[in-house]
Amino acid sequence: MKRWVKWTALLGLGGIIVSGTLVSVRVPETTAGGFKCLMDTTRGGWSDMTHARTGVTRALVVFVRFSDDDSVGCCSQGWPDTLPISQLPAWADSFIDPPDAGSWTEGSLSHFFWQMSGGRFLLCGDLYESVVVPPHTYEYYETTFVNYEPTNSAINLDVLDILDADTSIHFSNYDTNPADGVVDAILLVYRRAPQMWPFGGWAALFTESATDCVTVDGSLHVDGRKSGSGAMFTGLNLFDARTVGAHEYTHLLLGKDHPGMQTDGHWNELDRFGLMPMGQDGGTSMSAFERLRLGWVEPEILSTTSFGVEIGDMLTTGDVYIVPILSSSV
């Protein structure tokens, strides 16, 4: 793998040692619906919006576990600590559907986006055959780097090195929507990860502080910036991984230039009615507002002469109405 510019910046960060050791990591007592999302609020850094909101995007999905990750707790039964380090959890097969599946597994990321988009967009993909184990321990990454961005960058770049060395992976399979020389989506699902434990994710693979872009398979680019070629998130079971994964991938679809959106790309005011509030406040499905911004619903505008309107199940039917506010003061 060829690493591009700002390599020296990563090396510089890598030289910073934070004192202290990792003690007693416990699996949390809560499940998804409450998670944190790491977004940089101080820099722009969002790459050009190239993520397709229609058609079929094929993602490479990779489960990752550190060699020293034997944490246990209430929620780890979905990915038991007793599982051999390279063995995928049982639900991994249900996380994303292959492109030729023909139908989409209830609860999968594929089914989620298919349903939210009303059949306009499908995120399908391939599950990497075994769990990738980074070359260093959880404790190494956590104590070597300062905060989430250089930490996650270092880990994800190491994981990409492992994937690029595997000649069975054809990265061109993941550059189709559009086929522009930049990989569309690599989704890294961590059993746990430093800086985003218990539940959390990051809508980037690595960013300007490390390197902008790497090449895989000799010529294809992986864009590590926000809204680039993928995302990382933790997931101990299908529901949690699907929820956080959907949130992070929706960052890639949305960018951050929308009415009412915070500068970090979240709509906190949506609270539990939406997928894109930050962290603890978010829900597990998209609101009509979010779907409208993605172009996935076609709302009917009601008038004062509209009577007897029946509202169906918005999530499954896409039935969305706009009620105009008639007050001249609004």
Ligand SMILES: [Zn+2]
């Ligand atoms: Zn977020």
